[in-house]
Amino acid sequence: MCSSLILHVGAGKCGSSAFQTALSHNPTLRTRQGHRIKYYATAELGRERLLPVTGHLLSRRAKFSPYGYASYPNFVGDHIPHSLGQALQSVIKKTRRRGHSALLSSEGWIKNGRAFGAFFDAQSPRVKLDVLAYLRPPVDWLNASFWQWGVWNFDLMQNWMMNGLQYSFATDLQRWSDIRNVTLHVYPARPDVVARFCKLYDTELPNQGLRNQSSPPSLIGFLLRNRQFRLTGNDAASEFVFQRWCPPTGERRPWMIAAHHVHHMRPVADKTLKWLETTLPETVFAEFYEDKRWRMEKPYHEEILKGPTPLHRLADLPGLYDVMVRGISQVAQSIHQDLPPLPDKPGGGADLKDWDKVLRTVFETLLDLDSQWRLKGTVGLRISDKMRGLMERANLI
Secondary structure, eight states: OOOSEEEEOOOTTSSHHHHHHHHHHSOEEEOTTSOEEEEEEEEEOSTTOEEEEOHHHHHHHHHTSSSSOOOOOOOOSSSOOHHHHHHHHHHHHHHHHHOOEEEEEOGGGGGOHHHHHHHHHTOSSOOOEEEEEEEOOHHHHHHHHHHHTGGGTOSSHHHHHHHSOOOOHHHHHHHHHTSTTEEEEEEEOSSOHHHHHHHHHTOOOOOOOOOSOOOOHHHHHHHHHOGGGOOSTTOOHHHHHHHHHOOOOOOOOOOOOOHHHHHHHHHHHHHHHHHHHHHSOHHHHHHHHHSGGGTOSGGGHHHHHHOSOOSOOGGGHHHHHHHHHHHHHHHHHHTTOOOOOOOOOOOTTOOHHHHHHHHHHHHHHHHHHHHHHHHHHTTTOOOOHHHHHHHHHTTOO
């Protein structure tokens, strides 16, 4: 039997978006033994209040959010914010009253073990807790984290390594392991976090497909040249909209790792692997060890020899234009609109400025149509204080 509370704590860039998308579309699960697991996210209810939501309401809110999924919020520091603490206590009460397990997910919580330890120490009676985390090899994670967060503030990988997030997940997870009444589950992020979860809890959960994959280099370059569409490293909504509607461009995946970066990450990989060996069951550790990317540099040689992925190639922009137009066509059909007028591709002598002028119009059209699609889907989803009691009695939250 699983614990009354299951926390998926990350890590970031380790399959969290795919996992949260699958759960958002299927928030009520049942194990083969008949036990219910309900996935909860939060909705803002007035100022400084977070309302736990599940069921159909969660699915609807997730589908029509810019990101396509719903989760619990991240936070920074060694103390859980008051609004989040209240939302957690509300879910704990529901599990005790209704006899199911609650599953909460937030990819940044992996860094907050100390704060959650203090929170659960104060609970009476004591909460039985499953903590679930997925990890990918440090070099892969470093490359992915640069394109997700680092490139928007740092030109060089070396600067990101010095000033950005650190791969300290062994230390982070040890803090979670030290919490009383915790069962810690750590697994590789590849090949499929959803399938791994289903195997662990003996349930079924349809995978909704990949989310938050690295954007094509041509889109990243366009967004870097036109920062109004992506102001910060955490402002990824426009990329999620692109992924929602636009097919792949077929470009090489973004890559920024050089040989000296791999060697720099070797001690980190060794330390993490050693912790995994001393912490995990032998069969689970074997899955990590069998992935050569944890132990060797050779799997990265091909990409390293190609060099960093160029972001501003004129030759890639016609393909970016084409997939954006296909995305616009798809979203227009979904809201029963005709394809809006769009500028033609620039001529053969066009430079980046000429292409950006056209692509800005095309991308703005895509974002505008997506906004209309989401607005239609969210009609009636705002939650008032008056509705809250009715929804609780209807078992919607």
